[in-house]
Amino acid sequence: MLDSDWTQCVPPYGDGREPCRKSVSDSTGVDSGFLEPQPLADLPRVDVAGVIDNPSPPPAFVWGSMVPCGHVCLLSGHGGSGKSILALQLAVAVAMGLPLLGVPTRLGRVLVFSGEDAGPLLRHRLAVVCRALDVNPHALNERLVVLDATENPALGMETLDRETGRRHIAPTAIYERLREIVTEHQPALIVVDNASDCYEGDENDRSQVRGFVRSLAFLSRQVDSHSAILLLTHTPKQAVRGWGESYSGSTAWHNSARARLSLTPTKDDETRLTLTLDKMNLAPLRREPLRLVRSHGGVLVLDEGAQDAEDEPREPPTTNLLRLLADFNRRGEHVSPEQSARNNAWKMLRQEDGFPKHTYRAAGPLFAAMRELERQGVIERAEYVNAHRKRYEQWFLTAKGWAEIGESAPTALTAPTSGVGALDAGPRGGAPTAPTSGRRGCGGIERAQEGATDEQ
Numbered sequence: 001m002l003d004s005d006w007t008q009c010v011p012p013y014g015d016g017r018e019p020c021r022k023s024v025s026d027s028t029g030v031d032s033g034f035l036e037p038q039p040l041a042d043l044p045r046v047d048v049a050g051v052i053d054n055p056s057p058p059p060a061f062v063w064g065s066m067v068p069c070g071h072v073c074l075l076s077g078h079g080g081s082g083k084s085i086l087a088l089q090l091a092v093a094v095a096m097g098l099p100l101l102g103v104p105t106r107l108g109r110v111l112v113f114s115g116e117d118a119g120p121l122l123r124h125r126l127a128v129v130c131r132a133l134d135v136n137p138h139a140l141n142e143r144l145v146v147l148d149a150t151e152n153p154a155l156g157m158e159t160l161d162r163e164t165g166r167r168h169i170a171p172t173a174i175y176e177r178l179r180e181i182v183t184e185h186q187p188a189l190i191v192v193d194n195a196s197d198c199y200e201g202d203e204n205d206r207s208q209v210r211g212f213v214r215s216l217a218f219l220s221r222q223v224d225s226h227s228a229i230l231l232l233t234h235t236p237k238q239a240v241r242g243w244g245e246s247y248s249g250s251t252a253w254h255n256s257a258r259a260r261l262s263l264t265p266t267k268d269d270e271t272r273l274t275l276t277l278d279k280m281n282l283a284p285l286r287r288e289p290l291r292l293v294r295s296h297g298g299v300l301v302l303d304e305g306a307q308d309a310e311d312e313p314r315e316p317p318t319t320n321l322l323r324l325l326a327d328f329n330r331r332g333e334h335v336s337p338e339q340s341a342r343n344n345a346w347k348m349l350r351q352e353d354g355f356p357k358h359t360y361r362a363a364g365p366l367f368a369a370m371r372e373l374e375r376q377g378v379i380e381r382a383e384y385v386n387a388h389r390k391r392y393e394q395w396f397l398t399a400k401g402w403a404e405i406g407e408s409a410p411t412a413l414t415a416p417t418s419g420v421g422a423l424d425a426g427p428r429g430g431a432p433t434a435p436t437s438g439r440r441g442c443g444g445i446e447r448a449q450e451g452a453t454d455e456q
Contacts, residue, residue: 082273088122116197156211
């Protein structure tokens, strides 16, 4: 049987041909370490001439333009975020051909492979989902297969190759049984819950992760129309706090999947969540995030209040930035123009309520916006002295900037504080000096002060 890190020249779980790794011995009978030349494998050629006259069908999806057929889609979220109940909601909606969260689905059979939750909990959640979607469970039973794999959930297991000394991921007997069930039932959607239970390999080993994801994609090809694979993954703690990626382990998880969804709780209110499409290789358009809220029983529904708020006229995101910066100026807390400082604009502003996070999803666009605000004359650099008598720069609203947010410039700044959030507090009672005409732009390679990575 093939190891799925592609050390053999056959498709995963293929036709049993001899592997291409074969040592060659010299005249002494000692293994030379070289590989014996093997017959070249045939590679299918793509029909280029007929791309217009005989076009291939466009990519198909089981849920809007978010979960593609024939590929693996990750659904990431931290424990208890609701990804399992959302996956069950999608399973029921696809099985019955119902829209989910206002997004249409593609009718088809569904198979759920649960390595985390056992039968009783699955039945309880399915009852809640059936009531919420007004679905008759007797009709659902004809189109939905749910497998309790909690006793033996591993689909891929790390194995040591004694000949090469390498560790790779290999299919298990449970994987083979799942492949038989998929071939028999021909589901349009396969839900695998979740990677931490079903993958018994090194999550930081790119080769193993890639092999496991490919083995799941191979399952989809057991279905005539190619099924969609939804693989649930846990989000690392730093991503829950807004740092890092919304998946754990090697970047191969992200790179091997063709789509990735993230379910993230709202800051200070975990009953409200946001479902975002973080990756989509098969569709040109990216969907706006879905604002969700937990209803009675835990089912996720659209947050109508958030939707109404989004429909109302909103201020430009740069105006929101000015308001946040004004708050820092009033409190005497400093936002550094230097990108490498620990109190730069990205690190200080994005944690604040009202930060336009959908406009500025990364530091680069925010720094560019700050530079543009400086060019417009609504913010400028002001010098201050910190508690160690070192001089640094901060972003400071000009009179034009205060007018932009409908306020008058304060006559005097609040003295810098040394409390929580004042990363670079100056001497008590000391006000910043007059703005200087330092270098333009939000940071740069050269720094005017020592301690480029220190708090300013």
